[in-house]
Amino acid sequence: MTDSNIILKCYSPNGVIMPGRKISSIRCMDDSEKLHSEKLRLESLYSRRSKGLHASEIRELLKLTQQPDIISFAGGLPNPATFPYDEVKEITSEVVDHHGKFAMQYGTTEGLVALRLQIAEWMNKKYNTDLDETNILIISGSQQGLMIAGYVFINSNDTVIVSDPTYLGGIGAFNAFRANMETVPLDNDGMCIDTLEETLIRLDRNKIRAKFIYLIPTFQNPTGVTLSEKRRKRVIDLASAYDTMILSDNPYSELRYKGKAHSPLISMDHENRVMYLGTFSKILAPGFRIAWMVGSSELMKKCIISKQSIDLCTNPFNQYIIAEFMKRGLLDPHIEKICKIYKEKMKIMLSAMDEFFPQEVEWTRPEGGLFSWATCPEHVNTRELFESAIIQRVAYVTGSAFFSNGGGENTMRLNFSHPSNEMIPEGIKRLSKVLKSAITKPRSEEVITGV
Amino acid sequence: MTDSNIILKCYSPNGVIMPGRKISSIRCMDDSEKLHSEKLRLESLYSRRSKGLHASEIRELLKLTQQPDIISFAGGLPNPATFPYDEVKEITSEVVDHHGKFAMQYGTTEGLVALRLQIAEWMNKKYNTDLDETNILIISGSQQGLMIAGYVFINSNDTVIVSDPTYLGGIGAFNAFRANMETVPLDNDGMCIDTLEETLIRLDRNKIRAKFIYLIPTFQNPTGVTLSEKRRKRVIDLASAYDTMILSDNPYSELRYKGKAHSPLISMDHENRVMYLGTFSKILAPGFRIAWMVGSSELMKKCIISKQSIDLCTNPFNQYIIAEFMKRGLLDPHIEKICKIYKEKMKIMLSAMDEFFPQEVEWTRPEGGLFSWATCPEHVNTRELFESAIIQRVAYVTGSAFFSNGGGENTMRLNFSHPSNEMIPEGIKRLSKVLKSAITKPRSEEVITGV
Numbered sequence: 001m002t003d004s005n006i007i008l009k010c011y012s013p014n015g016v017i018m019p020g021r022k023i024s025s026i027r028c029m030d031d032s033e034k035l036h037s038e039k040l041r042l043e044s045l046y047s048r049r050s051k052g053l054h055a056s057e058i059r060e061l062l063k064l065t066q067q068p069d070i071i072s073f074a075g076g077l078p079n080p081a082t083f084p085y086d087e088v089k090e091i092t093s094e095v096v097d098h099h100g101k102f103a104m105q106y107g108t109t110e111g112l113v114a115l116r117l118q119i120a121e122w123m124n125k126k127y128n129t130d131l132d133e134t135n136i137l138i139i140s141g142s143q144q145g146l147m148i149a150g151y152v153f154i155n156s157n158d159t160v161i162v163s164d165p166t167y168l169g170g171i172g173a174f175n176a177f178r179a180n181m182e183t184v185p186l187d188n189d190g191m192c193i194d195t196l197e198e199t200l201i202r203l204d205r206n207k208i209r210a211k212f213i214y215l216i217p218t219f220q221n222p223t224g225v226t227l228s229e230k231r232r233k234r235v236i237d238l239a240s241a242y243d244t245m246i247l248s249d250n251p252y253s254e255l256r257y258k259g260k261a262h263s264p265l266i267s268m269d270h271e272n273r274v275m276y277l278g279t280f281s282k283i284l285a286p287g288f289r290i291a292w293m294v295g296s297s298e299l300m301k302k303c304i305i306s307k308q309s310i311d312l313c314t315n316p317f318n319q320y321i322i323a324e325f326m327k328r329g330l331l332d333p334h335i336e337k338i339c340k341i342y343k344e345k346m347k348i349m350l351s352a353m354d355e356f357f358p359q360e361v362e363w364t365r366p367e368g369g370l371f372s373w374a375t376c377p378e379h380v381n382t383r384e385l386f387e388s389a390i391i392q393r394v395a396y397v398t399g400s401a402f403f404s405n406g407g408g409e410n411t412m413r414l415n416f417s418h419p420s421n422e423m424i425p426e427g428i429k430r431l432s433k434v435l436k437s438a439i440t441k442p443r444s445e446e447v448i449t450g451v
Numbered sequence: 452m453t454d455s456n457i458i459l460k461c462y463s464p465n466g467v468i469m470p471g472r473k474i475s476s477i478r479c480m481d482d483s484e485k486l487h488s489e490k491l492r493l494e495s496l497y498s499r500r501s502k503g504l505h506a507s508e509i510r511e512l513l514k515l516t517q518q519p520d521i522i523s524f525a526g527g528l529p530n531p532a533t534f535p536y537d538e539v540k541e542i543t544s545e546v547v548d549h550h551g552k553f554a555m556q557y558g559t560t561e562g563l564v565a566l567r568l569q570i571a572e573w574m575n576k577k578y579n580t581d582l583d584e585t586n587i588l589i590i591s592g593s594q595q596g597l598m599i600a601g602y603v604f605i606n607s608n609d610t611v612i613v614s615d616p617t618y619l620g621g622i623g624a625f626n627a628f629r630a631n632m633e634t635v636p637l638d639n640d641g642m643c644i645d646t647l648e649e650t651l652i653r654l655d656r657n658k659i660r661a662k663f664i665y666l667i668p669t670f671q672n673p674t675g676v677t678l679s680e681k682r683r684k685r686v687i688d689l690a691s692a693y694d695t696m697i698l699s700d701n702p703y704s705e706l707r708y709k710g711k712a713h714s715p716l717i718s719m720d721h722e723n724r725v726m727y728l729g730t731f732s733k734i735l736a737p738g739f740r741i742a743w744m745v746g747s748s749e750l751m752k753k754c755i756i757s758k759q760s761i762d763l764c765t766n767p768f769n770q771y772i773i774a775e776f777m778k779r780g781l782l783d784p785h786i787e788k789i790c791k792i793y794k795e796k797m798k799i800m801l802s803a804m805d806e807f808f809p810q811e812v813e814w815t816r817p818e819g820g821l822f823s824w825a826t827c828p829e830h831v832n833t834r835e836l837f838e839s840a841i842i843q844r845v846a847y848v849t850g851s852a853f854f855s856n857g858g859g860e861n862t863m864r865l866n867f868s869h870p871s872n873e874m875i876p877e878g879i880k881r882l883s884k885v886l887k888s889a890i891t892k893p894r895s896e897e898v899i900t901g902v
Contacts, residue, residue, distance in 0.1 A: 040722050047609070048606055050603045053756040077556060080552040085551045088551075088555070096536050096540045103738050104736035143763045151500065151501060155498045169760065173760045176757075285556070286556060287766060287767040289766035289767075289768075296493075305504040308594075310595065317740075317769060
């Protein structure tokens with residue numbers, strides 16, 4: 001029992017110091033004493049996890065892309081033309097009238113029952129799952145789901161398996177818990193499944209059990225590629241064989257503009273190994289910050305307790321708005337509307353790339369989502385190229401940001417959902433000019449050799 | 452460089468395996484092989500931080516208090532009668548019309564500039580600070596601020612100093628980072644400042660530098676007590692002398708119903724040692740989940756990068772609503788309205804306690820906030836008493852929940868903001884009956900002796 005505990009027992013609500021309360025002789029502070037530190041030593045107070053954090057280069061680059069005459073393929077923003085303004089206005093008014101007392105109050109950590117029930121029903125219908133509200137936790141955006149997964153599973157130096165490249169926010173969330181990230185490459189069929197197996201074998205040989213495999217199975221961010229049906233089956237089998245979890249991050253699967261939908265990992269899982277993240281950000285609007293996490297009710301209980309420390313509850317006001325939006329049957333027609341708009345944009349971008357991009361560049365041809373991913377010849381560094389692109393008034397995201405252990409310097413992510421249909425071909429033209437000049441420019445080594 | 456890194460370099464967007472891609476002989480999966488684990492060993496995958504997490508007793512108790520005929524002094528809920536329904540309805544409609552494109556889109560991590568500027572101006576006027584928008588980070592409720600402070604400062608086994616008792620959510624957030632919590636008792640003038648100094652001296656002697664001192668200086672949760680002016684000066688001096696930070700959590704100071712406001716710690720700090728948390732939950736409505744963190748712009752930069760991994764950004768939709776609410780000058784009149792309502796409630800509760808509570812019980816007499824705190828004779832265990840209270844259809848929060856290292860079994864927190872004016876005296880009467888019976892009941896030891 002510490003000194004302060006002893007004193008605690010003597011705490012009296014009247015502020016009277018009760019018997020036994022003994023103040024030992026202590027240093028007396030007054031202005032004449034020079035007790036003040038010269039200066040706050042802030043850096044030395046930071047945690048190890050935060051010492052390594054510096055403003056991301058991406059973030060700084062993105063700022064440059066916000067100038068009005070720049071055609072930006074950077075960011076991953078939905079197009080505001082898809083937002084349901086009138087419906088939200090009407091629904092909000094109704095929410096305040098009929099549910100204001102609850103919508104403006106604290107909510108439960110697990111989220112609004114009405115919303116969780118509707119999500120469960122919607123997923124059961126679409127994905128052939130068998131979920132109820134105890135499998136659904138409402139979260140403040142998918143990013144919070146990544147954080148919760150890290151919180152619940154990762155100790156410092158624990159291993160998680162991620163694709164290379166993978167979503168930036170996944171890297172950030174797992175780094176926050178100081179995870180060791182094992183990377184598995186992607187090809188056009190998603191995560192290279194044989195390499196995943198090799199990785200699991202190697203880890204197992206070293207007595208390391210991965211905490212989970214992090215995947216964006218459909219229209220992956222940043223590449224736009226989709227995990228094939230065959231590989232989906234194998235991922236499930238591998239997770240089972242090596243007794244690990246799968247974190248399936250699925251913001252994009254509803255945004256399919258061609259081809260046939262694949263089986264969702266969550267419907268193939270019979271051992272409760274899949275934690276699933278869904279979000280309204282891409283199928284309704286990101287500004288509400290409403291997403292959801294799915295898993296066994298046992299796991300969800302753990303996640304709920306974690307979320308209590310993280311933000312108590314997701315904002316009820318917007319949960320009520322979305323619950324009413326779903327209740328009115330507006331979600332599916334709205335997704336159809338979004339798909340129609342983005343399908344056109346994707347087509348325009350891929351055609352423009354076909355027409356203008358130099359033949360040395362390769363790019364993915366997604367069937368949905370928000371992104372294509374371009375790979376330049378190895379000597380091209382897209383970070384170095386960025387300045388020339390900005391001079392040409394066009395922007396992208398440098399691909400290296402999506403590699404958790406380095407690499408990808410010759411790659412870039414291109415978003416097609418946000419720019420206007422008219423600007424896409426113009427932007428691709430500008431970018432082609434930049435790429436051509438970089439590809440034909442003699443490599444720096446050759447220049448030196450030539451000197 | 453790991454195996455997977457080598458393969459990464461060979462990644463081709465066409466899915467073609469490029470030269471150098473070598474798949475070593477690997478295990479072949481088919482249904483006949485019994486590779487599947489018998490069962491998911493979930494418990495053994497959990498992180499250490501989450502293994503210790505179990506549904507809080509408080510949470511389970513609070514569920515009991517939601518039955519309609521129970522008069523609940525539990526919870527810490529604002530009264531929905533104070534929510535500005537009409538204003539929110541009108542403002543939301545305007546926000547959708549004029550800012551919908553941005554309000555429904557992703558926002559910046561630091562939050563809406565217009566809102567940050569208004570908060571800075573509001574605080575400068577009220578608290579005599581000198582803040583601009585670079586000192587303000589919009590967060591998803593104060594709880595997220597506690598999490599960010601933990602994220603940025605706490606390594607496993609680092610020391611933070613908290614009062615005993617303190618806010619439950621603070622304990623949760625710091626426990627998440629596996630902090631060692633040094634506790635300092637409270638009296639009617641807030642944290643016992645001499646014990647704080649003794650604690651700092653003892654830590655210093657053991658070469659331990661506390662990461663921060665966590666305080667709710669005004670109308671503390673759970674006790675309702677306020678740190679005296681003299682102690683405020685000393686806390687600032689002590690933080691400077693021992694080169695540590697202060698985390699000043701201030702949800703209640705605007706809810707003052709009598710007496711004179713004390714100097715805010717943040718206006719007394721000239722060394723950027725104070726991280727401040729403010730929130731709209733108690734002065735507007737909790738359902739929006741909008742709060743703010745204040746600190747030096749250097750520290751805020753670090754917090755912003757942390758928040759990117761935590762939830763990308765706080766929901767812009769509600770930020771726009773609150774920014775417009777403030778812009779219209781509605782906040783201060785609204786706070787006045789709330790204070791008028793709660794002042795009456797506090798008066799009613801304290802009078803009822805004076806009238807009905809047994810003389811053996813002591814309680815705090817706050818000048819504002821949401822809570823009073825009652826201390827029973829030592830042999831009374833408020834957890835054991837809870838069942839009798841529920842039978843009498845009255846509820847409170849057991850005090851022991853607010854002690855991070857145990858203790859406080861004879862205490863309880865009583866909320867006066869949520870129950871109706873009519874129900875408060877009736878609830879206190881019921882509770883008095885329960886307390887009297889517990890106090891006069893012979894102690895269990897005496898019963899045994901008597902046998």
